[in-house]
Every structure is written in structure tokens, then in C-alpha cells.
Amino acid sequence: MTEMDPWDAARLGTAACCSGHRIALETETACAGADGCNAVTVLLHEMAESLGAAIDAKDPCTREHSEEVAVVAEMLALALGVGHDLARVVHVAGHLHDIGKIGLPDAVLRKPGALTAExxxxxxxxxxxxxxxxxxxxxxxxxxVPRMVLHHHERWDGRGYPHGLAGPRIPLGARIIAVADSLSAMLQPRSYRAPLPFVEAAAEVRRCAGAQFDPRVVDGFAAAEARVAAYFAGRAAALPPVAAQDRESAPPGGRSAAGDAA
Ligand SMILES: [Fe+2]
Ligand SMILES: [Fe+2]
Incomplete structure (x- = not known):
């Protein structure tokens, strides 16, 4: 089965389902037939949410980070006008964006203090x-989704990783997740700083438009900013404080606050 970029799928209106037939992406009900695709979609989200929570539990520096990225990425996607179905795909990718950290040694992931270059x-x-x-x-x-995860640390200017893709060569979903990931990271505590106030984090996102972030996604953030701010304000009130004891001082060479996401 070949991989399809969801924005290509949106243009075509369909995508191949896991069972090999064509399903409509435009409406959920179109997928709710006898094949049970709708149930699969619900199950996929629940599994993604569970796996994201597992990664967050492994990393003492984060508190429900994957959940925040999923919710905020979906808000940004909707603000960009991609439609509800594709926004839900980005939401699922947000839950899973750091799933690869399961392959990192705990000694690295949970290391207090700065990491070595290696x-x-x-x-x-x-x-x-x-x-x-x-x-x-x-x-x-x-x-x-796997391509969004693969490229969520690429930068608009090509200075990201793993492939150094630049501009629109980076999947749009990955560009959206990059902004949501950075916002969530800046609004959580680090050993070398308190959580940034939302207005400072938002200013940092705007400052990095055209360098770290796709300017179009930053425009989407500006359009959704009030909703995003309300979401984070609600979480700050609901979540218990976390002791800052993380290993993310700064990578070799240093970075901006918007680069705090790892
Ligand atoms: Fe979710
Ligand atoms: Fe990451």
C-alpha cells in the first residue's frame, strides 16, 4: 500500500483504507458503513492517545505534552482551513509525534542536567x-501520519532534522505540529527557566516565522491565538505543578526558546 499525503488525499477526496478499498475523507459518515472504518478511526485515535501518554509518562520533563500538541495542532489545522477530517489526522499525529522516544535509553531521556553532544x-x-x-x-x-512524525523537527529554513527539508517540501502536518510542539514546550517548566507566559511564547512563535516555522502556519496561529491561549490557561489551572528537573539545558550551540521542543 502506498503512502498518501493527506493534503493530496483531500484534493482527490479519497484515500485507500487499511482494508484496501477507497474511503471518502470528506465526511465521517461516508466512512461509517459496513466496513467499520469509522470504528477504526475512533480506535486509532484512542490508541494514539494512549501511546502518547505512555511516552509522556516515560519523560519526567513533560506533563501531558503529547495531548497538548494533539489539541493545539488540530486548532491550527482548522484555522488554516484544511477541514475537520484532515485536522483530525493532524491531531492523531500530534499524539504520536514523539513516539520514537520509546527507543531512547532511559539514562538519556531521564538524565538530569545537560546532555552531551553524543x-x-x-x-x-x-x-x-x-x-x-x-x-x-x-x-x-x-x-x-508517519511522514508528519518523521519531519516534525524540520525547520522552514532547512536547518532542522532529520533530513534538512525546507519550505513546502516539509509535509504541512509536520509544519503544524512543529508550532504546536514548540508552544507546548515553552509553556512547560524547564530546569533552566520557569514556564514562559503565553504572550511571550506567542511572540517567540511570531518571531520565528520564516526561520523555524512556516509563515502560513504562524498566520494560522494568529487566527486561532485566542482559542489556543484559552486552552493553555485552562490546563495551567487544572494540572498540578511539576518539579523542574529536566535534562534539557541547551543543546550544543544553544537555541531559542522556540527550539525547546525535542
Ligand atoms: Fe486526542
Ligand atoms: Fe520531537
């Missing part, structure tokens, strides 16, 4: 490991 090289492999973990799942593959 350890950072290991951390930088997690998008490839995540892609390889998800690629065998046909329903994810035809939706483009």
Missing part, C-alpha cells in the same frame, strides 16, 4: 524511530 545525537534520531514504528500501520500510513 546524547543529543541519540535524541535527534527519535523522528526516524517514530516513523519506523508507525509505518507498518496501514491506516496511519495512508493518512501521512
Amino acid at each position: 546524547e543529543w545525537e541519540l535524541v535527534r534520531r527519535h523522528p526516524v524511530m517514530g516513523h519506523d514504528i508507525l509505518q507498518p500501520v496501514g491506516c496511519l500510513r495512508v493518512s501521512g
Whole structure:
């Protein structure tokens, strides 16, 4: 089964389902026939949510980070006008974006203090490991989820990883997740700083438009900013404080606050 970028799928209006036939992506009800595709979609989301929570539990630096990325990425996708079905694909990819960290040694993932250059090289492999973990799942593959995971640390200016893709060569879903990932990271505590106030994190996202982030996605963020702010404000009130004891001082060479996501 070949992989299809979901934005290509949107243009075509259909994509190959995991059972090999064609399903409509435009409406959920079109997928709710005797083949049970709708149930598969619900199950996929629940599995993605569960796996994302498992990764977050493995990393003491994060608190429901994958959930935040999933929700905010979906908000940004909707603000960009991609439609509800494709926004849900981005949501699922958000839950799974760091699934490759399951392949990192706990000694690295849970290391207090700064990582060595060699350890950072290991951390930088997690998008490839995540892609390889998800690629065998046909329903994810035809939706483009593994490619979104593979490229969620690429930068608009080509200075990201793992492939150094630039501009529109980066899948749009990955460009959306990059902004959501960075926002969530900046709004969580780090050992070297308190959580940034939302207005500062938002200003940092705008500052990085055209460098780290796709300017079009940053425009989408601006359109959705009030909703995103309300979401994070609600979470800050609901979640218990986390002791800052993380290993992410700064990678070799340093980085901006928007580069805190790993
Ligand atoms: Fe979810
Ligand atoms: Fe990541």
C-alpha cells in the first residue's frame, strides 16, 4: 500500500483504507458503513492517545505534552482551513509525534542536567524511530501520519532534522505540529527557566516565522491565538505543578526558546 499525503488525499477526496478499498475523507459518515472504518478511526485515535501518554509518562520533563500538541495542532489545522477530517489526522499525529522516544535509553531521556553532544545525537534520531514504528500501520500510513512524525523537527529554513527539508517540501502536518510542539514546550517548566507566559511564547512563535516555522502556519496561529491561549490557561489551572528537573539545558550551540521542543 502506498503512502498518501493527506493534503493530496483531500484534493482527490479519497484515500485507500487499511482494508484496501477507497474511503471518502470528506465526511465521517461516508466512512461509517459496513466496513467499520469509522470504528477504526475512533480506535486509532484512542490508541494514539494512549501511546502518547505512555511516552509522556516515560519523560519526567513533560506533563501531558503529547495531548497538548494533539489539541493545539488540530486548532491550527482548522484555522488554516484544511477541514475537520484532515485536522483530525493532524491531531492523531500530534499524539504520536514523539513516539520514537520509546527507543531512547532511559539514562538519556531521564538524565538530569545537560546532555552531551553524543546524547543529543541519540535524541535527534527519535523522528526516524517514530516513523519506523508507525509505518507498518496501514491506516496511519495512508493518512501521512508517519511522514508528519518523521519531519516534525524540520525547520522552514532547512536547518532542522532529520533530513534538512525546507519550505513546502516539509509535509504541512509536520509544519503544524512543529508550532504546536514548540508552544507546548515553552509553556512547560524547564530546569533552566520557569514556564514562559503565553504572550511571550506567542511572540517567540511570531518571531520565528520564516526561520523555524512556516509563515502560513504562524498566520494560522494568529487566527486561532485566542482559542489556543484559552486552552493553555485552562490546563495551567487544572494540572498540578511539576518539579523542574529536566535534562534539557541547551543543546550544543544553544537555541531559542522556540527550539525547546525535542
Ligand atoms: Fe486526542
Ligand atoms: Fe520531537
